[in-house]
Amino acid sequence: MNIAPATPEHASGIARVHIRSWQAAYAGILDQAFLDQLSFEDRAIRWEDILQRQESKTLIALQDDNVVGFINYGHWRDEQSSPEQGEIWALYADPESWSQGVGRALMAQALLELRALGYVEISLWVFGRNERGVNFYKSCGFSHVKGSEKQFELGGRQVEEVCLRFRNSA
Template sequence: MPIRLATPADAHTIARIHVLSWQGAYRGIVPDAHLDAMQISHREAIWRERLHTAETETWLADHNGEALGWINTGASRDNDATPDCGEVLALYVLPEHWSTGAGRALWLHARSRMVSAGWRQISLWVLCDNLRAIRFYETAGFQPEPGSETELTLGGKTLIERRYRHTLVYTTDDLPPQTEPQP
């Protein structure tokens, strides 16, 4: 599946995927009124600005000229992050393309880019009620970080999100000590 770097010209496409994915993924988790009020035009303005600043990387998965999803990565925003920690800021695929490999292709491409950029750790935040996303990230090698839970309010509803981490590059410091075989 072709993966390409997004440009400001892709802001509408990214915003459309963003809104439709939220409405599909978070229905039953986030209040319907909040999801129904989301506007592509509002998200488009936000994405146009983000893509101009280039502080993060956004990659699109295309199939037959149609964008199916995107991933946005950059330096971790967490206060306790080390300089070698990146973050998956967002990963969304159109609901009709879930379980087609688009999300996995995006993740593997972004992972390769992050390893090349020198990130050793990657983190992300997931709503605790978003079981589909949790399965996806755990399958990709992310582990929940106990005690990282935080509350946020969307549409008047309090939700809990948890941080997940994944080690991208192993060094000799990460490996257990080797013992000599006994004769």
């Protein structure tokens, strides 16, 4: 496995991983009809735009020249954030690559790069019912920010997101 910066040419591979991961990880959390209608083509266009705008950084995990995971990160998007606060915006691995070190390798590299950019506190949002995700992030050293829970509607269901935070010091 190789970790590399993503380019717009990787958009379709990232989109494939993104949707496959959502469909596997969020089954039972989000409405199945919503998950089934997710479009690879639409998501690829969205990722191409994200990668061209360069408002965030994206790393990919490649295995045999195929994208098997990605992480997207940058500044903390909260309006009251400080310049030392970074955020993991997205981290997904292809379900066939779960528990094979893809997410951990991507997270380790992103945390190094965030530290080099001066971000000493890293936050992320995760669905509270996504036990696999919550447990993974906690195993990487993230902890729950008490009182951070927020509810919203997505795909016909009420969901809760919780904020997890990591102190990213040397």
